[in-house]
Amino acid sequence: MTIIFYIIQKEFKQIFRNKGMLPIIFVLPLLQLIILSNAATFEIKNIKFAYLDSDHSSSSRALIQAFEASTYFNVVRHFSSQTQANEAMLKGEVDVVLAIPSHFDRDIQKNKQATLGISINAIDGAAAGVENVYISQIIQRFNKNIKTTQLLATKPSASTRNVIETIPLFWYNQTLNYKTFMVPGILVLLVTMITLFLSGMNIVREKEMGTLEQINVTPIKKRHFIIGKLFPFWILGIGLLTIGLLIAKLLFHVPMLGSLLLLYLYTSVYILVILGIGLFISNFTETQQQAMFVAWFFTVIFILMSGLFTPIESMPKWAQIITKFNPIKYFVEVMRMVMLKGAGYIDILPQLGKTFLYALLMNTLAVWSYKKTE
Amino acid sequence: MKRFVGFVKKEFYHIFRDRRSLFILFGMPIAQILLFGFAITNEINNVNIAIVDHAKDATTTAIIDKISSANYFSIVQIIEREADIPAVFQQGKIKAILNFEKDFSQKLITNQHAQVQIITDATDPNTANTVSNYINAILQQYQKQLNHEVSTPYQITPETRMLYNPELKSVYMFVPGVMTIILMLVSAMMTSISITKEKELGTMEILLVSPLKPFQVIVGKVFPYIFLSIINAIIIVLLSIFIFKMPIQGSLFLLGLESILFIVSALALGILISTISTTQQTAMMISLMGLMLPVILLSGFIFPISSMPLPLQLISHIIPAKWFIIIIKGIMLKGVGLSFVWKETLILVLMTLFFIGLSIKKYKIRLE
Amino acid sequence: MEQPTVITVDQLTKKFGAFTAVNAISFDVKKGEIFGFLGANGAGKTTAIKMLIGISKPTAGKANVAGFDVTTQAEDIKKNIGYMSQKFALYDDLTVKENSAFFGGIYGLSRAKIKEKSNELIRELGLQKVENQLVGALPLGWKQKISFSVALLHNPKVVFLDEPTGGVDPITRRQFWEMIYKAADAGTTIFVTTHYMDEAEYCDRVSIMVNGKIEALDTPQNLKADFKAENMNDVFLKLARG
Numbered sequence: 010m011t012i013i014f015y016i017i018q019k020e021f022k023q024i025f026r027n028k029g030m031l032p033i034i035f036v037l038p039l040l041q042l043i044i045l046s047n048a049a050t051f052e053i054k055n056i057k058f059a060y061l062d063s064d065h066s067s068s069s070r071a072l073i074q075a076f077e078a079s080t081y082f083n084v085v086r087h088f089s090s091q092t093q094a095n096e097a098m099l100k101g102e103v104d105v106v107l108a109i110p111s112h113f114d115r116d117i118q119k120n121k122q123a124t125l126g127i128s129i130n131a132i133d134g135a136a137a138g139v140e141n142v143y144i145s146q147i148i149q150r151f152n153k154n155i156k157t158t159q160l161l162a163t164k165p166s167a168s169t170r171n172v173i174e175t176i177p178l179f180w181y182n183q184t185l186n187y188k189t190f191m192v193p194g195i196l197v198l199l200v201t202m203i204t205l206f207l208s209g210m211n212i213v214r215e216k217e218m219g220t221l222e223q224i225n226v227t228p229i230k231k232r233h234f235i236i237g238k239l240f241p242f243w244i245l246g247i248g249l250l251t252i253g254l255l256i257a258k259l260l261f262h263v264p265m266l267g268s269l270l271l272l273y274l275y276t277s278v279y280i281l282v283i284l285g286i287g288l289f290i291s292n293f294t295e296t297q298q299q300a301m302f303v304a305w306f307f308t309v310i311f312i313l314m315s316g317l318f319t320p321i322e323s324m325p326k327w328a329q330i331i332t333k334f335n336p337i338k339y340f341v342e343v344m345r346m347v348m349l350k351g352a353g354y355i356d357i358l359p360q361l362g363k364t365f366l367y368a369l370l371m372n373t374l375a376v377w378s379y380k381k382t383e
Numbered sequence: 384m385k386r387f388v389g390f391v392k393k394e395f396y397h398i399f400r401d402r403r404s405l406f407i408l409f410g411m412p413i414a415q416i417l418l419f420g421f422a423i424t425n426e427i428n429n430v431n432i433a434i435v436d437h438a439k440d441a442t443t444t445a446i447i448d449k450i451s452s453a454n455y456f457s458i459v460q461i462i463e464r465e466a467d468i469p470a471v472f473q474q475g476k477i478k479a480i481l482n483f484e485k486d487f488s489q490k491l492i493t494n495q496h497a498q499v500q501i502i503t504d505a506t507d508p509n510t511a512n513t514v515s516n517y518i519n520a521i522l523q524q525y526q527k528q529l530n531h532e533v534s535t536p537y538q539i540t541p542e543t544r545m546l547y548n549p550e551l552k553s554v555y556m557f558v559p560g561v562m563t564i565i566l567m568l569v570s571a572m573m574t575s576i577s578i579t580k581e582k583e584l585g586t587m588e589i590l591l592v593s594p595l596k597p598f599q600v601i602v603g604k605v606f607p608y609i610f611l612s613i614i615n616a617i618i619i620v621l622l623s624i625f626i627f628k629m630p631i632q633g634s635l636f637l638l639g640l641e642s643i644l645f646i647v648s649a650l651a652l653g654i655l656i657s658t659i660s661t662t663q664q665t666a667m668m669i670s671l672m673g674l675m676l677p678v679i680l681l682s683g684f685i686f687p688i689s690s691m692p693l694p695l696q697l698i699s700h701i702i703p704a705k706w707f708i709i710i711i712k713g714i715m716l717k718g719v720g721l722s723f724v725w726k727e728t729l730i731l732v733l734m735t736l737f738f739i740g741l742s743i744k745k746y747k748i749r750l751e
Numbered sequence: 752m753e754q755p756t757v758i759t760v761d762q763l764t765k766k767f768g769a770f771t772a773v774n775a776i777s778f779d780v781k782k783g784e785i786f787g788f789l790g791a792n793g794a795g796k797t798t799a800i801k802m803l804i805g806i807s808k809p810t811a812g813k814a815n816v817a818g819f820d821v822t823t824q825a826e827d828i829k830k831n832i833g834y835m836s837q838k839f840a841l842y843d844d845l846t847v848k849e850n851s852a853f854f855g856g857i858y859g860l861s862r863a864k865i866k867e868k869s870n871e872l873i874r875e876l877g878l879q880k881v882e883n884q885l886v887g888a889l890p891l892g893w894k895q896k897i898s899f900s901v902a903l904l905h906n907p908k909v910v911f912l913d914e915p916t917g918g919v920d921p922i923t924r925r926q927f928w929e930m931i932y933k934a935a936d937a938g939t940t941i942f943v944t945t946h947y948m949d950e951a952e953y954c955d956r957v958s959i960m961v962n963g964k965i966e967a968l969d970t971p972q973n974l975k976a977d978f979k980a981e982n983m984n985d986v987f988l989k990l991a992r993g
Contacts, residue, residue, distance in 0.1 A: 015856035019845065026844050026885075029661060033668045041672065044698075045680045048691050051425065051509045055689040098546060099719050101709060117539070127543040132716050134551030135425040136687055141543060142516070152539050173491070173526045174498050177515045179505035180472060190507050198676075206671065210664055219838035225806050227857045228829040294403060298576050301667045302407040309411070313418055318685060320510055322429040322478075328422035342475060349506040352473045382825050383807050 012229055016237025020211075024241060034207070034245065035252075038199040042253055046195050046261060049318075050187040053139045059086035059103040061094050061126075066114030072125075075151050076107065081143045094128070104130040105140060181264075181349050192261050193344035194317040196253040201311075201337055204246040204280055205304050208239060208287030213300040216291075225381045235376055239284045246280040247273070257348075266351030275343050275357065278364050282336045285371030292378045311337045339364050386595055390603040394577075398607050408573075412565040412615050416622050419557040426553070427513050432479040433460035433471060438487035446499075450481070450521055455514075472504050479503045479514045547632075547716045558623045559711040560684035562616060563704045566642065567649045567678055570612050572670035574605055574653030579666040582657070601746070605650050612646045632718025638711065641724075644731055645707040651738035652703070658745040678704045703734050754781040757909055757940045758803065762812035765798050772798040774963035775812060780942060782908075785935050787951050788944040789983075790960030791991065796944040797837070797913055799960070803942070804834050804911050817908045830858075833902030833910040837917060839894045841901065843887030847878055850886055851901055858905035872900045892923035899930055903939065910934065912943040916950065928953050951983035959990055966990050 025031065058076060062069050077084050086103055088094040094106045108126030110116075116123035127144060131137035182189050215221035224234060250273070257263040287304065294300040314321075314328065315337040321329055332338045339360040346352035354361075399405065432450075436443050451458045462471060462480065471477050482500040484490070490497040501518050503511035548555045578601070581587040590600045620638070623629040631638065653670070660666035680686060681695060682704035688696055699705050706727040713719045721728065758780035765773040773795045780786045790796045801807035803816055805825030814821040817831040841850045851872055855865035873882045876896050886894060895915060902910050912931075916924045928950070935941050943954070951957045951971055958968040967974055967990055971983055980986040 012857060012859065015853055019842070019849070019853050022849065023842070023844050027662075027664075029665045030668065033665065033672060037668075037672045041676050044695065045676060048680045048695050049686055050690050051686065052690050053687065057689070099713070099717050100723050101713065123539050125539060125541045127541050128546055129543065131545035131548040131551055132712055133556045133687065134548055134553050135556075137545055137548070137551055144541065144543075148539055148541055172496050173522055173529075174496060175519050175522050176498060176500045177519065178500055178502045179508070179511055179515070180502060182505035182508055182511070185505055185508035185512055187508050190509075202672070206668065210667070214664065218843075219836055219840040220842060222806065222836055223834065223840035224857070226804050226829055226832070226834040227854070228826055228859075229857050230826075296401070297663050297667070298580070299401065299403045301576075301671075302404050305671065306407045306411050306414070310414060310418065313415075313423055319423050319425055320427075320507065322431070323424050323426055324422045328418075345506050346473065346475050350473050350475075350504075352475070356473045356475070382805055 013233050013237040013240075016234060017240050020238060020241040024245070034203060035249070038203055038249060039252055039256060042192070042195055042199060042256055043260060046188050046192045049191040049195065051135075052187060053136055053143070054081060056082045056105055056140055056143075057103045058082040058084050058105045058107070059088060059094065059097065060084070060107040060109065061088045061091065062109045063111040064109050064113040068114040068117055069109045072109065072113075072148075072151055073107075075147050079143070079147055081140075098128065098130060101130075105144070107144075188261050189263050189349060190345070192257045192263050193348050194341050196250070196257060197315075197337065197340045197344055198312060198317065199253065200246050200249050200276070200280070201283055201340070202308060203249060204242050204283045205287050205308060206301065207245070208242045208284045209290045209300045209304045210297050211238065211242070212288065212291035213294055213297050216295065217297060231379055231381055232376055235288065235379060239288065242284055242287075243277070243280050246283070247276065250276050263348060265348055267347035267353065271354060271357070272344070272347050275340075275347075275361055275364070278361065278368055279336065279340050281368040282364060282371055285368060285375045286336075288375035289371060289378065292375065292380075311335050314338070315341050317341050336364060336367055386593075387599050387603060390590075390595060390599070391606050394604055394607045397577075398611070408569060408611060409615065409618065411569075412561065412619050413622065415561050415565065416558065416619055417626075419561055420554045420623075420627050423557065424553045425509075427455050427510065427517065430456050430478050430510070430514055431459045431476055432456050432481065432514075432518075433462050433477045434458060435462045435465055435468065435480060435482040437485040438483050440486075440488040442488040442491060442497075443483045446483075446522065446525055447481075449525055450518065453517075453521060455517060468502065477504070478507075478510060479518065481518070552627075552629075554623070554627045554629060555716055556712075557684075558619070558627070558629055559708055559715060560682070562619045562642075562711065563645070563682065563708050564675075564678060564684065565615055565619065566612050566646055567652075567704050567707075568670070568675055569615060570608055570646050570649035571653035571656065571674055572667070573608050573611075574650050575656035575660065575666040575670055576663055577604055577608075578654065578657035579660045579663050582660075583662055598743075601654060601742075605654065608650060608653075609643070609646055612649075613643065616642045616646075629715070631715050633714035634720065637721060638714050641707070641710050641714065641728065641731075644728065644735065645703065645710075648703045648731055648735040648738060651735050651742060654742040655738050655745070658742055678702060681705070683708055701734075703731060706730050706734075754783055756780065757782045757784075758786075758814070758816050758942065760803070760812075760814045763799065763802060763809055763814050764811040765795075765802060765807065766810040771963055773802070776960070776963075776965045777812075778958055778965065778968055780909075780940060782940050783935055783938050784956060785931060785941040785943065785954045787954030787957040788942060788960070789946070789948070789951055789957055789987065790944075791987075792946060794960040795963040796960055800911055800913050800942070800944060804832060805829050831908045833905070833907040835898045835902045835910070835912045835915050837914045839891075839898040839915075841886045841894060841898055844885055846883045846885055847873065847889075847897060848882050850897070851904065854901050855904050860905060868904050872897070872904070876900060892919045892926075895919060895923070895927060896930065899927065903934060907939065909940040909942060912941065914945055915943065916945065916947060924950070948984040948987050949982070957983070959987060961991060 060073055062073065076082050082105070086097060088097070091108070097103045098106065106128040110124065110126070113123050125148070129137045129140055179185060212221065215224070258265060290303050291300050294303060314332050314335055316332070321332055321338065343357050343360050346357060434447060447458065450456055460471065460477060462468060465482065468480055471480070480502045482502060484498045487497045499522070501515050503515050505511040545551060581590065620631070624631065656666055656669050660669060681699045682702055683699070688699050688705070710724045710727050713724050756779045760776060760778050762775040762777055763773060764771065764775050776799065788796055788799070798807065802809050802821055803814060805821055805828045809822055816828045819827040821828060845853065848869055851869040852865050855868060860868065873879055878893070881889060886897065899915065916927055931941055931943070954971065956968070956970050957974065958965050974986050975982065978986045978989050980989060
């Protein structure tokens with residue numbers, strides 16, 4: 010038992026003596042948490058908007074004004090020819106061009122019908138879709154508010170209109186604050202990456218240096234050695250989580266509705282999974298570079314398929330099945346459920362159970378595949 | 384010159400004998416492209432919703448039918464009591480709940496006004512907003528049907544053209560991004576590790592004492608990775624053309640040149656990292672933590688830069704990946720030539736020269 | 752007086768696929784002996800040692816170290832041996848004292864014992880001034896001596912040294928061998944591999960491996976007589992040429 014203590018002591022000494030790594034382990038991730046939580050958003054804002062007004066009427070000006078007033082669009086240019094507009098699109102100077110035809114006003118007054126030309130840079134398909142929705146909304150509103158010189162009789166049918174009033178309610182995040190959604194997720198990411206890479210590379214490093222062989226010649230039991238090795242990184246992970254939660258609360262005002270204890274309980278088990286994976290990787294690689302590569306490979310795939318940036322429901326069935334084996338997915342779910350919805354022990358039992366089994370599996374595999382004698 | 388060639392050969396041997404790393408070097412971009420092409424998407428699909436129906440009459444049933452026939456939604460649960468809603472959300476499976484008030488049809492006919500709540504789990508605000516809008520749109524459609532609605536007096540019809548990507552395929556946006564990430568990470572990371580490894584092992588000094596000039600040592604080390612990265616780039620482009628049918632509108636030659644420019648800038652960055660790292664571990668962690676996340680998140684790859692707060696937009700200017708993404712999107716999807724991306728190209732060239740200059744300076748200091 | 756046998760090796764073999772690194776070697780080592788295990792680089796020395804210290808399983812044959820079988824009782828062997836690898840595997844980012852305390856702890860020594868032994872180590876090597884310095888900053892010769900002393904911390908019956916004197920100056924090498932003599936006098940059996948043939952003269956008995964086989968096994972004097980050689984270097988050359 011004391012032997013484990015000796016290993017742990019040595020590991021901590023080595024971690025804290027590595028002056029170059031300390032800022033990378035602590036400062037860098039937290040810096041990233043702060044910066045990147047601000048960056049990660051799918052909201053569409055500041056859309057570069059331009060118009061080509063061939064009508065120059067009060068109607069066209071009113072329409073342009075409607076766009077100028079919108080917070081989503083920045084009116085950056087106006088063109089006098091379609092060629093100009095096309096070139097600007099190619100250069101990337103504008104993303105949306107509104108082309109108002111020369112008979113716009115006349116069409117509205119006389120025929121009560123008019124068309125508009127809209128060009129949207131659709132390279133980002135999802136963004137283009139959203140931009141289109143915003144444009145349609147503005148046009149519809151404009152549609153309703155048009156005043157004409159001719160008075161119209163109120164339509165008799167208006168009085169028999171049945172109205173279904175829809176009330177949208179946004180629970181847990183009334184302001185639709187994207188940070189509330191992203192910060193817990195990014196924190197998961199950082200804790201995962203740091204613990205995985207450090208644990209994965211650690212044993213391989215000793216392999217490369219020759220000290221692992223020295224250890225294998227001592228009578229130390231496999232499991233003592235491994236526990237001693239991984240424990241400091243477990244502490245590190247919890248430490249990172251703590252500081253990250255503080256930042257989330259103080260800087261981003263992310264709500265903490267659920268039990269903090271529950272969060273720590275879950276994270277403790279989760280980190281064991283990650284450490285097990287790191288150890289497993291290090292048993293099968295010879296150099297630090299290899300270990301890091303393999304870890305990187307799986308990390309990127311796991312992150313992309315974790316539901317952190319894109320919803321899992323949107324993935325095809327086969328991809329959804331793969332995500333069932335992704336520990337990060339469960340962590341992200343639990344973080345959001347506990348922090349933002351106040352979910353309790355019972356609610357996260359399925360995730361907790363699966364993660365626990367995963368931890369058991371990975372660590373058993375890792376210990377079993379570590380050979381003191383070849 | 385012969386010495387130099389011999390040195391480069393040794394570097395190639397190092398790389399090609401390390402099967403595991405090689406596998407990942409090439410497997411990674413392929414896996415990513417496939418994932419992004421087939422699995423990662425922001426579109427809304429298969430959203431689970433639940434219904435609380437206090438009325439249970441003809442109208443509500445008709446509305447529920449209409450919603451369940453829309454492909455985006457699956458109605459998976461009927462909730463009997465409103466008080467059960469929080470528990471349902473907490474379980475995490477349901478994203479939206481429709482709550483019809485009592486005597487819905489009746490109220491509609493008598494008072495011409497009935498209420499339904501669209502309650503969404505807004506922990507994911509993006510999905511919540513979109514789902515809410517979709518459901519609302521369906522309800523508005525139903526309302527129109529109900530009223531045999533005459534169209535509003537004025538009808539302005541927008542004719543919308545989606546440029547460069549008419550089918551709104553998400554792959555179009557992701558492929559340039561993935562290519563950028565892979566090139567940058569592989570080049571920068573591999574280079575920094577390779578050089579730092581020699582430093583750590585002590586063999587760097589041997590190299591520096593050899594007749595090879597320091598500049599030859601660096602170039603020799605870096606050369607194989609240019610080669611590898613180019614192969615990676617070609618694989619990615621081929622995959623996108625043949626599997627995703629993504630057309631390359633512009634000049635392949637220009638694409639190639641710009642890619643090489645970017646690769647060189649990433650390599651220069653890698654060299655810079657190696658000058659400030661003493662151990663492989665440090666080099667790796669800096670490349671990963673200091674490079675990967677910022678590049679993914681601030682380069683405009685997934686999240687639009689224009690939506691970020693101003694300070695971050697400014698920071699994104701110093702990330703070479705951001706400029707390269709603009710360039711390849713332009714060439715691949717818009718089909719533009721150099722005249723349209725010369726500005727971004729120039730910036731990349733300047734950045735590369737800066738990195739190289741800085742590295743040379745740091746190495747000179749080291750050698751003194 | 753016959754000393755008990757501490758190491759017995761019987762037809763020990765190690766194959767890697769089609770390649771036989773160690774080819775049915777057999778020998779004994781007595782307690783307190785300084786046994787030199789010689790051979791050129793690549794002759795199979797390190798592979799053989801790895802089997803004897805229990806980190807590599809033999810393909811065939813048997814061996815007994817300190818009373819335990821290398822194939823079935825590897826962990827018991829490890830309790831009774833010390834090892835110094837070619838890389839002097841100490842932790843560069845720990846101090847002399849810390850390295851000593853760490854390995855002492857791993858071998859199960861009590862805190863008091865660790866303290867006593869560490870101080871002894873530092874005193875004997877004259878490292879008082881640098882006891883709190885990181886090992887990585889110390890010169891090679893010192894690392895070597897520290898490595899050896901650490902290997903002896905838990906009073907093992909046998910100490911295995913794999914090329915322990917690589918890369919240090921002759922004076923340091925001489926000093927190192929003084930340490931080896933001292934340990935042997937105290938009853939520790941020394942099993943040392945080296946490719947410095949002059950060091951062979953310091954051993955009680957010497958075996959010479961060529962391509963996985965033991966081609967000679969005797970005291971240095973006898974070998975020189977048998978091969979009509981002036982020194983061990985010549986013995987080796989004559990052997991290697993076949």
